Amino acid sequence: MKLLFIGDIVGAVGRHIVAQRLPYYKSLYEVDFVVANGENAAHGKGLTKKVVNQLLASGIDVITLGNHSYSKKDVYDLDTALPLCFPGNMVGRFQDRHTVVLEKGDIKFAISSVYGAVFMDNVDFSPFIMMDRILKQYPDHAHIIDFHGEATAEKQAFMHYYKDQVSAVLGTHTHVQTVDADIFNGCAYISDVGMCGGYISILGRDLEEALDMIVHQKQTHYKPASSPALFSGVMIDFDENMRAVSIERIYEKPSENLR
Ligand SMILES: [Fe+2]
Ligand SMILES: [Fe+2]
Structure with missing residues (x-):
C-alpha cells in the first residue's frame, strides 16, 4: 500500500505544480492514496471552496491543515463532509475534525493533524494528549500523522514516543524539506516534508516582499511567490x-533555465 504525502502547497503556483506533477508520480509509484498539506493553498494562507475543489480534482484524497486553517472566512462554510483534517490541539472551531478515515481494502487508515506546542501560536493543549485521544478514538486503524510544528526536537520526540503505535509521523510547517526520512520500528518519519511553491522565494512567499519585511521592517501583506515551483x-x-517498510523523498526543483 503506497501513500504519497505532499508538503505545504503555497498559492497558485503550488497548486499548479501539484496538478501538473501528481499524475506523473501517481503512475510512477502506483500510488494508492495521496495526502497533502493545504494550509497555504489559497493565496498563501488558508483554503477557499474553489481551492479545495481544485486540490481534490488534481488527485489529492485528504487535505491536512495547520496554523493557517482559519485564515480565510470561506472555511466556515465548507461542506463538513470534505476530507479535511484541522489541527486537533490548536484553538479553532473545527478542532474536533482532526481525523479522516480512508478505507483501502481491509486496511483502515486514520489520517490526523496534530499541532506542535513549541514555538507555535494558538496551542490549546499538548500534542501528546491529542495523540492519546486519537489512539483511543481509532483503536484499529493505521495512523498517519501530519505533525504541524516548528521544532525538530519535538517532532522527533513525538515519533519515538508513538513509533510502535503509528505508521507514519510526517512533519510539516517549516516548508524546508529535511534529509532525515527513515523508518523507525515500522513507523515512517521525516522532520519536514517541505513545500510545493515558488522556488526562488522565502518559504513560498514573494522574495521582494519578504526582504522588505525582514530587512527593512516594512508593513506587508502576504504575497505568494510566482516563480517556477518546487x-x-x-x-x-x-x-x-x-x-511502513520504506520512505523516499521527492524534491523536484524547477530546471535552472526556468528560475
Ligand atoms: Fe505552511
Ligand atoms: Fe504552518
Missing part, C-alpha cells in the same frame, strides 16, 4: 500489517 513530498510503502 515540488516536495515523500513516498511511503506499507506492508500488510500496516507498518
Whole structure:
C-alpha cells in the first residue's frame, strides 16, 4: 500500500505544480492514496471552496491543515463532509475534525493533524494528549500523522514516543524539506516534508516582499511567490500489517533555465 504525502502547497503556483506533477508520480509509484498539506493553498494562507475543489480534482484524497486553517472566512462554510483534517490541539472551531478515515481494502487508515506546542501560536493543549485521544478514538486503524510544528526536537520526540503505535509521523510547517526520512520500528518519519511553491522565494512567499519585511521592517501583506515551483513530498510503502517498510523523498526543483 503506497501513500504519497505532499508538503505545504503555497498559492497558485503550488497548486499548479501539484496538478501538473501528481499524475506523473501517481503512475510512477502506483500510488494508492495521496495526502497533502493545504494550509497555504489559497493565496498563501488558508483554503477557499474553489481551492479545495481544485486540490481534490488534481488527485489529492485528504487535505491536512495547520496554523493557517482559519485564515480565510470561506472555511466556515465548507461542506463538513470534505476530507479535511484541522489541527486537533490548536484553538479553532473545527478542532474536533482532526481525523479522516480512508478505507483501502481491509486496511483502515486514520489520517490526523496534530499541532506542535513549541514555538507555535494558538496551542490549546499538548500534542501528546491529542495523540492519546486519537489512539483511543481509532483503536484499529493505521495512523498517519501530519505533525504541524516548528521544532525538530519535538517532532522527533513525538515519533519515538508513538513509533510502535503509528505508521507514519510526517512533519510539516517549516516548508524546508529535511534529509532525515527513515523508518523507525515500522513507523515512517521525516522532520519536514517541505513545500510545493515558488522556488526562488522565502518559504513560498514573494522574495521582494519578504526582504522588505525582514530587512527593512516594512508593513506587508502576504504575497505568494510566482516563480517556477518546487515540488516536495515523500513516498511511503506499507506492508500488510500496516507498518511502513520504506520512505523516499521527492524534491523536484524547477530546471535552472526556468528560475
Ligand atoms: Fe505552511
Ligand atoms: Fe504552518
